[in-house]
Amino acid sequence: MTEPAIRLHNSKTRRKEAFTPIDAENIRLYLCGPTVYDRAHLGNARPVVVIDVLYRLLREVYGPECVTYVRNFTDVDDKINASAQARKEAGAIETLEELIRQRTEETIGWYHADMDALGALRPTHEPRATDFIGAMIAMIEDLIAKGHAYEKEGHVLFRVRSYKDYGALSGRSVDDMIAGARVEVAPFKEDPMDFVLWKPSDADLPGWESPWGRGRPGWHIECSAMSYELLGASFDIHAGGIDLQFPHHENEIAQSCCAHPEGGFANVWLHNEMLQVEGKKMSKSLGNFFTVRDLLDQGIPGEVIRFVFLQTHYGKPMDWTAEKARQAEVTLRKWYRIAEQGLDGVSEPYIAVISALSDDLNTAEAIAQCHQLAHADDISTLRATLQFLGLMGRSVPEWASAPEADLSGLATKLAALRTTAMETKDFAPVDAMKTALLAAGVEVRMSKAGVELLPGAGFDAAKLEGL
Numbered sequence: 193m194t195e196p197a198i199r200l201h202n203s204k205t206r207r208k209e210a211f212t213p214i215d216a217e218n219i220r221l222y223l224c225g226p227t228v229y230d231r232a233h234l235g236n237a238r239p240v241v242v243i244d245v246l247y248r249l250l251r252e253v254y255g256p257e258c259v260t261y262v263r264n265f266t267d268v269d270d271k272i273n274a275s276a277q278a279r280k281e282a283g284a285i286e287t288l289e290e291l292i293r294q295r296t297e298e299t300i301g302w303y304h305a306d307m308d309a310l311g312a313l314r315p316t317h318e319p320r321a322t323d324f325i326g327a328m329i330a331m332i333e334d335l336i337a338k339g340h341a342y343e344k345e346g347h348v349l350f351r352v353r354s355y356k357d358y359g360a361l362s363g364r365s366v367d368d369m370i371a372g373a374r375v376e377v378a379p380f381k382e383d384p385m386d387f388v389l390w391k392p393s394d395a396d397l398p399g400w401e402s403p404w405g406r407g408r409p410g411w412h413i414e415c416s417a418m419s420y421e422l423l424g425a426s427f428d429i430h431a432g433g434i435d436l437q438f439p440h441h442e443n444e445i446a447q448s449c450c451a452h453p454e455g456g457f458a459n460v461w462l463h464n465e466m467l468q469v470e471g472k473k474m475s476k477s478l479g480n481f482f483t484v485r486d487l488l489d490q491g492i493p494g495e496v497i498r499f500v501f502l503q504t505h506y507g508k509p510m511d512w513t514a515e516k517a518r519q520a521e522v523t524l525r526k527w528y529r530i531a532e533q534g535l536d537g538v539s540e541p542y543i544a545v546i547s548a549l550s551d552d553l554n555t556a557e558a559i560a561q562c563h564q565l566a567h568a569d570d571i572s573t574l575r576a577t578l579q580f581l582g583l584m585g586r587s588v589p590e591w592a593s594a595p596e597a598d599l600s601g602l603a604t605k606l607a608a609l610r611t612t613a614m615e616t617k618d619f620a621p622v623d624a625m626k627t628a629l630l631a632a633g634v635e636v637r638m639s640k641a642g643v644e645l646l647p648g649a650g651f652d653a654a655k656l657e658g659l
């Protein structure tokens with residue numbers, strides 16, 4: 193069977209294009225990773241799930257050995273320093289350096305646990321910025337030598353006007369950007385648009401010796417240096433949230449293309465839209481966030497969170513709602529139960545699902561196709577397909593069977609109440625029981641065929657007592 197061609201929306205060209213790998217035996221993918229100072233919020237998880245779907249698709253189509261996926265950890269940052277300093281001020285006996293190390297280690301551990309819970313495969317490489325300082329210094333020296341950067345007062349700045357294509361990704365001219373953006377004017381800048389490649393560090397904060405004194409890298413140079421070291425001067429796909437398109441990605445392009453004009457940096461730019469809360473981006477700075485761990489601790493399985501993400505195309509903004517989680521859990525539970533019957537069937541993921549994902553990661557269509565499979569009782573294909581989508585990671589009996597037995601007695605009771613109500617025309621007892629079931633997180637489906645009770649997100653068996 194010939195695999196369908198993959199098409200992706202490329203932010204650089206603003207078009208959906210056929211994806212042609214530079215080297216089909218080594219497809220190279222980079223995603224800007226987190227700054228490790230705190231737990232990931234739900235918005236931070238969206239690019240991880242989106243790119244995990246892409247990674248799985250590429251592995252399926254080209255072979256698992258043929259895809260290299262890099263996602264970095266930014267482990268040098270003011271916010272990390274500030275959180276370590278706060279611990280020091282609260283009386284911690286360790287040195288600031290030790291506290292910073294502890295903070296980044298513990299945050300990376302949390303990140304892994306949370307993203308694993310969402311069914312995201314670990315990338316091939318997860319470089320930490322502090323392990324690549326030498327490569328960053330070398331790249332900055334090269335940019336200075338080529339006239340694209342300059343040193344002033346211990347800072348090194350990128351000379352934005354030296355790169356004629358600056359702004360091409362976001363489709364804005366430098367002058368428009370100056371007018372519209374909050375660019376920091378500083379005495380050491382030749383031009384307000386110039387951005388920092390290297391800056392001095394205080395004696396008590398992390399710093400590295402460099403030709404410009406003791407200091408540390410700017411954020412943008414990290415991704416340029418790490419992607420070059422691990423993927424080369426040209427690679428296939430660069431991904432990240434749309435909030436990073438300007439200035440972060442624009443700056444990455446400027447640095448990489450000026451340091452390595454022989455390469456084209458990323459061929460395809462893939463940007464996910466934002467997870468929103470009441471129309472605004474979920475973000476730490478706005479304070480309108482909750483963490484992935486908050487949801488997991490509330491008893492919402494990671495797969496439910498993943499499923500909710502998959503229902504919206506990555507290019508559209510989306511909200512998280514409790515209702516979406518409830519629906520997702522009901523569907524997953526149903527699928528787990530169907531798939532349980534086909535444990536020994538070995539199968540390939542459904543080709544229609546691969547086709548849907550090949551069409552610019554149409555995950556909503558992929559889910560619709562899974563509904564079809566469930567409907568058609570194609571159990572082994574459903575099972576293989578859900579696993580391919582990163583679902584069905586739990587053991588089937590753990591999720592599918594246990595609560596069902598508990599609810600069958602209640603379903604019979606509700607059906608009997610309904611039969612009585614039909615005769616007496618008093619529906620109050622039926623309504624009271626439905627309300628109590630809903631309050632316990634049970635979805636109630638009543639039709640001519642009978643009564644079906646399904647435990648949903650937030651199902652609480654304790655609330656069923658007395659019913």
Ligand SMILES: Nc1ncnc2c1ncn2[C@@H]1O[C@H](COP(=O)(O)OP(=O)(O)OP(=O)(O)O)[C@@H](O)[C@H]1O
Nearest residue numbers: 226227235236238239432433466467473474475476
């Ligand atoms: N609300 C959101 N929806 C989708 N993706 C997001 C959202 N917020 C951040 N991201 C993505 O998360 C990744 C990590 O970003 P970053 O480390 O800058 O996050 P942060 O500083 O913790 O977040 P914030 O934007 O809340 O300050 C990036 O790819 C970014 O685009």
Ligand SMILES: [Zn+2]
Nearest residue numbers: 224415440444
């Ligand atoms: Zn980046």
